[in-house]
Amino acid sequence: MRIYISIDMEGLTGISSVNQTDPSHRRYEEGIFFMKSELRFILEYLRTKNVKKVLVNDAHWNMDNLNLKDLNFEFLELISGSPKILSMMHGINEGFDYAMFIGYHSMANTINGFLEHTYSSYTISEIKINGKKSSEAYINGLIASYYNVPVGLISGDDKLIEDCKDIFPNSEFVITKYSISRNSVKLRNIESVYNEYKSAIDRMLSKNIRPIELPKEFTIEITFRRTDMADIVEILPIIERIDGNKVLFKETDFLRAFRYIRVVINLARNV
Numbered sequence: 001m002r003i004y005i006s007i008d009m010e011g012l013t014g015i016s017s018v019n020q021t022d023p024s025h026r027r028y029e030e031g032i033f034f035m036k037s038e039l040r041f042i043l044e045y046l047r048t049k050n051v052k053k054v055l056v057n058d059a060h061w062n063m064d065n066l067n068l069k070d071l072n073f074e075f076l077e078l079i080s081g082s083p084k085i086l087s088m089m090h091g092i093n094e095g096f097d098y099a100m101f102i103g104y105h106s107m108a109n110t111i112n113g114f115l116e117h118t119y120s121s122y123t124i125s126e127i128k129i130n131g132k133k134s135s136e137a138y139i140n141g142l143i144a145s146y147y148n149v150p151v152g153l154i155s156g157d158d159k160l161i162e163d164c165k166d167i168f169p170n171s172e173f174v175i176t177k178y179s180i181s182r183n184s185v186k187l188r189n190i191e192s193v194y195n196e197y198k199s200a201i202d203r204m205l206s207k208n209i210r211p212i213e214l215p216k217e218f219t220i221e222i223t224f225r226r227t228d229m230a231d232i233v234e235i236l237p238i239i240e241r242i243d244g245n246k247v248l249f250k251e252t253d254f255l256r257a258f259r260y261i262r263v264v265i266n267l268a269r270n271v
């Protein structure tokens with residue numbers, strides 16, 4: 001059994017402020033405490049199962065939050081740092097039985113979604129794939145499907161899980177907390193959430209989850225926060241300008257589409 005874990009921070013148990021997720025803020029140490037503790041609990045439980053390999057990909061901010069000295073597991077490999085071509089999903093191409101998305105959050109523009117965003121709070125107002133509003137979980141789930149890996153378990157706040165239930169009908173979910181508004185949240189008790197991972201992992205391992213369907217072609221619509229971001233992105237020849245804030249491109253290969261999304265975000269970020 002080989003398991004891939006993409007771990008973000010905003011949706012982790014105990015995280016209640018953007019300051020805890022910001023490496024330059026004095027409260028970041030609190031965030032790291034919650035990140036290590038939730039991941040360690042999951043790894044300890046996976047150790048009791050027949051798991052041969054777990055690849056953890058640090059998927060938050062500069063993606064260098066975790067330190068191997070805190071995670072002494074013989075089956076563990078850790079991907080740290082950025083940039084990396086597959087970003088939050090780097091390493092998924094190595095062949096896995098399940099992917100797990102831990103500490104994820106709702107997509108940009110979610111009403112009252114705690115720390116809602118899609119890949120970039122600063123630049124992205126909305127990403128649509130074939131007309132469907134897309135979260136990081138959906139986009140990353142499509143990358144997993146590209147490599148024929150099912151998403152076995154997703155954890156995060158209730159708004160994220162609500163959105164994921166239709167997209168990942170056979171996956172397991174753990175609700176870590178309840179969103180009240182973008183910067184307000186009702187936290188659940190740590191022990192209760194952690195224990196739910198045990199039953200969710202058990203159910204995941206006992207059923208046959210299939211990768212979500214990967215469309216044959218992709219129309220990607222990106223709405224930026226500002227028109228000058230669309231102005232710079234429009235220079236790329238694949239891009240069609242739709243309106244002040246919105247651009248569009250088409251692709252048949254999702255990996256290529258994903259790479260364009262990331263390039264486009266980085267162009268916009270530097271305006």
Ligand SMILES: [Zn+2]
Pocket residue numbers: 008009010059060061
């Ligand atoms: Zn994050």
